[in-house]
Amino acid sequence: MRAFFTYSCLQSVPRHPSRGSHQRHRRAALLLAWLVLFGPPLNDSIAGEPAAPPKRQTASITLRFVSWKPDHPRVWDEALAEFTKTHPDISVVRELAPHSSTAYHDLLTQKLKNRDATVDVFFMDVIWVPEFAEAGWARRLDERFTPALREEFLPATIEVGRYADHFYGVPSRIDAGLLYYRSDLLTKYGFPPPTTWDELARQAETIVEGEQPRNPTLRGYTAQFKQYEGLVCNMLEFIDSHGGSLLTADGTHSALAKPEALAAVQFVRDRVIGRLASRAALTYQEPESLSVFLQGHAVFHRNWPYAWELANNQTRSTVAGQVAVMPLPGFTPGRTTAALGGWLYGISAYSQHPDEAWALIEFLSSQAMQKKFTQEAGIAPSRQSLFSDPDLLAAAPQLRNHFAVLRSATARPRSPLYPAISHALQRYFSRALAIDDLDLAHEATVADAQINRLLSLTEPVP
The missing domain is CATH 3.40.190.10 (Periplasmic binding protein-like II)
Structure with missing residues (x-):
């Protein structure tokens, strides 16, 4: 419609040879008035150049997620790809540490001791919370990890993420021997x-x-x-x-x-x-x-x-x-x-992107993602409702027996x-x-x- 309007305005001006100069000035005035009112035409036909293709939107924030080497890498790759799909302005780069929790602890704490601002999200063993909280390495999550949200998880997984009445970790998975x-x-x-x-x-x-x-x-x-x-x-x-x-x-x-x-x-x-x-x-x-x-x-x-x-x-x-x-x-x-074992998601106190880090944790700890990890990687969920989920019990009937063990596991x-x-x-x-x-x-x-x-x-x- 905008291109048609421009064309009709220009064509409506008489083209008498004796008035050529006047007509050119009049056409220029009409064009200027149209541009002021409506902006440039969609097809840029007035400028005589083809329209530039729209710029492709790229991720503006990159999160670094420090984790151990997973037993089921495909499942984690798919989960992070799904997060990027739903959060196109955030990309996630994983830094994989050794499978051993001791070796992973040494690598992660060295980064945090150095106040490495490139670390945003990390896995935190349930036994590390007092250390990380006391050292000031983990960000407090009290306001984000609300009481209503905490009620959705097994009590034991919430307790291990608490230190001195503050919460520093969101349950990812719960383990017990x-x-x-x-x-x-x-x-x-x-x-x-x-x-x-x-x-x-x-x-x-x-x-x-x-x-x-x-x-x-x-x-x-x-x-x-x-x-x-x-x-x-x-x-x-x-x-x-x-x-x-x-x-x-x-x-x-x-x-x-x-x-x-x-x-x-x-x-x-x-x-x-x-x-x-x-x-x-x-x-x-x-x-x-x-x-x-x-x-x-x-x-x-x-x-x-x-x-x-x-x-x-x-x-x-x-x-x-x-x-x-x-x-x-x-x-x-x-x-x-x-x-009692298990892992929590934590946010580095030195992260420059705490809001985006929380978005990633919310996504990975959601009911849908925990269900995926349980179905495809055999990981015991930390959300209480999933232990009665009919789909999970059909695929993993052993969860019925795990529930009592997980609730009564002994902490270190x-x-x-x-x-x-x-x-x-x-x-x-x-x-x-x-x-x-x-x-x-x-x-x-x-x-x-x-x-x-x-x-x-x-x-x-x-």
């Missing part, structure tokens, strides 16, 4: 799922002996016993299920030299390492220990909820369809302990100095399991003294 086992082998030998560690040991020894001609590499048990954070989780489960604990009830003193804790450590050294499990298990983190199980070389396996999908994945597991999962055994029937000590406390625990447990003739009582007393010195420097975390 579980026992995976070869249901086909237990059925073959007429065994019910074990409820105690002694029962598990007897079953494993019988099955390994019976399967020796067909599978000489089969071992009874595989778990995480390398000197890293996973070792602390495994040993907490043995100690707590034997009636012991890592710290006293008030959190002010180490309790490793208590009889219950010593007996649990001695059981692992004498009955598990080198017998139920290969001594190579002293070098295993989650991927290595799971690989042994997926290749059909172990009867029982301790891991987190994510291992369910991998264990039953036809392309990645030789025992798919022959695996079941249950709570970990205890030393007495009915007493079981699972270490909470302290701003937890990394130092953990290192002392790791050294003690590693030496205790690797050295057959080590004096456990003396070693535990030395570790208690080291940890007590650290605990005396801070108040117990509220």
Whole structure:
């Protein structure tokens, strides 16, 4: 319409030869008036040049998301692509750290100590919140992570993100130790799922002996016993299920030299390492220990909820369809302990894009995204409603059993100095399991003294 109006105005001017100059001035005046009223024509025909193509909109903000190397990279790639699609003005660059939580902690904290402004969003292990909050590395999320929003998550996942009445983390996933086992082998030998560690040991020894001609590499048990954070989780489960604990009830003193804790450590050294499990298990983190199980070389396996999908994945597991999962055994029937694990989303205190960082966290922690991660990556969700979601229960019926375990999982000590406390625990447990003739009582007393010195420097975390 605008182009037609211009053309008709120009054509309506008479073209008498004696009035050529006057007519040119009149046409110019009409054109100027039209431009003032309506702007340039859509097709730029007056200027005699073709219209310039519209400029393509590009992302104006780049977020840097520091995370560990995922077990299901495709799922994370799709999730971040979906975020970019719904937030075209924000691009996300991931910086992948090692799978080990200890190595990831070292990398991330070095960046935060240096006040690296390129770090925006990061994964935060549930045990890091006091440290990150006390150091001023994590941004407070009280106003964004409202009480109404917090009610949608499992209480345990909210509590681990709190420090001194402020909230620093939004739950991504919740973890708790579980026992995976070869249901086909237990059925073959007429065994019910074990409820105690002694029962598990007897079953494993019988099955390994019976399967020796067909599978000489089969071992009874595989778990995480390398000197890293996973070792602390495994040993907490043995100690707590034997009636012991890592710290006293008030959190002010180490309790490793208590009889219950010593007996649990001695059981692992004498009955598990080198017998139920290969001594190579002293070098295993989650991927290595799971690989042994997926290749059909172990009867029982301790891991987190994510291992369910991998264990039953036809392309990645030789025992798919022959695996079941249950709570970990205890030393007495009915007493079981699972270490509480999981990851939170945090925002760096030095990020220059906190609003965009929150948009990413809101998206990734949403019900739709947590459902996707559970369905396609086997990650246990932190949103309460998803444990009764019919789609998820149809695809992952084990979630029914996980819910009770996850709600009652045992947390590790909470302290701003937890990394130092953990290192002392790791050294003690590693030496205790690797050295057959080590004096456990003396070693535990030395570790208690080291940890007590650290605990005396801070108040117990509220």
